[in-house]
Structures are given as structure tokens and as C-alpha cells.
Amino acid sequence: MAHSTSHASEAHSDDHEHHSIKPHVITLGLLFVLTLVTYLVSLVHLGPLLADLVALAIAVVKAVLVVMVFMHVRESTSLIKITAGAGFFWVFLFFAYLAADVLTRDGITVVEGWSSWLG
């Protein structure tokens, strides 16, 4: 068993596992920069909808960095990629339908900037 174990584990501690910590250090740096950027952008008056969309976009970029690099999805199998993507995609659908519902209802006053683009 000891033999087969060490043999299997050689294939197992494998080629696709990166051997440098560097990509993670770079990612941490990018995440710091993006945190600063999202703060600075929040000081600019972009208007209600745009400010939220920009903040959301920056948060999504940060989340993608964490998922791809820190959570190793970049070098995972397709099955893991699909599973990881499915949860987030579901939330996107959830929010799209929620917004479609609330923004088109009568009798609910919604944020001007958020509703005006509906015409």
C-alpha cells in the first residue's frame, strides 16, 4: 500500500498545481487596488443607477479574481467550473427577475435613477 500510495500521490501532487506563490501575491495586490478604486469611485457623483452598477462591476471583478485564483477554479475540471458558475448564474437570474417584477409594478415608488431607464 505504501508503494502504491506514494506512486499515486506523485500523479496527484500534480502538474497543474502551481508551484509558485507569486500569482496569489499579485492577486492580493489587485484586490487591494480594486478596493481603493471602488472607494474612490463612490466619492464621485455618478447618479443612483450608474454608481450602483459600477460598484457591482468592481465587486464582480474582485469576486472573479478570488474564485479563479484563490479558489483554483482557473485550473479546475469543467465539472467544477460549471458547478461554481451555476450558483452565481442562478443569483443573476434571481435578481433579473426580481428587478423586472418590482420595477414594473404599479403602486411601488422606486428609486428614480433605477426606474427611469425603463422609460
Add this chain to the structure above:
Amino acid sequence: MASSHAESQSGAGLAHHFETHDQQKQSALLGMWLFLSQEVLFFGGLFAVYVHYRMMYDEAFIAGSQQLDVFIGAMNTLVLLCSSFTMVYAVWAAQTGHRTEKRDNGWHVAAGLVGTLFFGAIFLIVKTFEYYGKYVHHEIPGHGFIPPVSNIANPEATEIYFSLYFGMTGLHALHMVIGMAIMLFILPRARRGYWNTKNHNFIEGFGLYWHFVDIVWIFLFPFLYLIGESVPKLT
């Protein structure tokens, strides 16, 4: 024999229902990702409530957000990002068997976990002081809540904002507390070198959990703290 749960130092056990180590690893990771997917839905529900009420009471949400200290929130974001990095370090050290002249592999894995515990603790201590500030200002929803503003359309809706603030950051903090309890529990094992190039599925799965908690905060920070920044202070 191979099915025993590998308490040996090499810890490279292959459970009997798996053919290969890679299959075992892929199954463990898939299981973790399925768990995290339901966590996404779990927090997604709270974010949906946020979106809904934000659309109805934007002004009250901005007024509520203006009661938070953005500097503290931003610093805590950086602290949490650091904790994710130290977590990555622990997993990386286990996967690559990283060792230095004076320190063995287990030391590096444990050091990553200790770093994560350290940054996690800072985050939670800061959060405690933030919560205390809300308590002092009567901004905790429920009996005794006093809206921090009065010159807006729906000042009482600030209570909805603070309900979500406490609900979402509280649930997030609970995830961190659970994660930190697990880390404390596994720390001695990590130090002994239990997780190494041959055996790192567990710590990798745990790392995924911790990073997920980080991602939740990445979305909480702009939508709880930053939304009031470009608007003159409401009263």
C-alpha cells in the same frame, strides 16, 4: 486497509469507494462547491431582499449607510483579503510541500492558518466595536430603535436598512466564527504535517469555504458602506 481514515503522518488514505486519488479529490472538491452553491443561494436571498427594499426606500438606505464609518469598512475589507491570502498560503504550502531550511512543511501550513485566524480575529473585533456604536446610537432594529434621520420621505425605513445590515453582516460574521473554530481545531494537526503533498483535500475544501466568506464581504462592503458616500449627509 486503505479505507481506514489515514491517521498516519502521510495521511494519503484512499477511501474504498474511490478508484484513484484524483477521483477522490475531484469528489471532495465537487461536494464542497455544491455546498458553496447553496451558500450562494442562501446569501443571494438576503441580497434580493436588499435590492427590493433599496428600490423602494433608496433615501433611507443611503441615510442608514451614512451612519457607518467607510474607513473602518474599507480597512476591514483589506484585513479580510489578507486573511484569504494567508489561507491560500496554507493550502499552497500543503499542496507543494513547501519547506524552508529551519521550518518543516507543517510549520508553513500552520503559519498560514494562524495568519488567517489573526486577520479573522481583527475583523471580528473591529466589527464588535462597530456593532457597539450602533447600540449606543439606538440603531439596532427593534424596541428602542431611533431613526438617525428625520428629513427624508421614509425615515422609519432606516430600520429596514439596519435589519439587513445586522442580518447580513451578522450571518457573515457567524460564518467566520464557524470557520475560525474549525481552524483552531485543525491547527495542531496541520502543525504535525498532516496536510501535505499527498493529502490536502480537506484543507483545500476548507480554503474554499473561507474564500467564499471573503466573497460575501466583497459584495457587502459597497452596498452597505459605500452607497451614501457621494450624497451630502442626510439629516
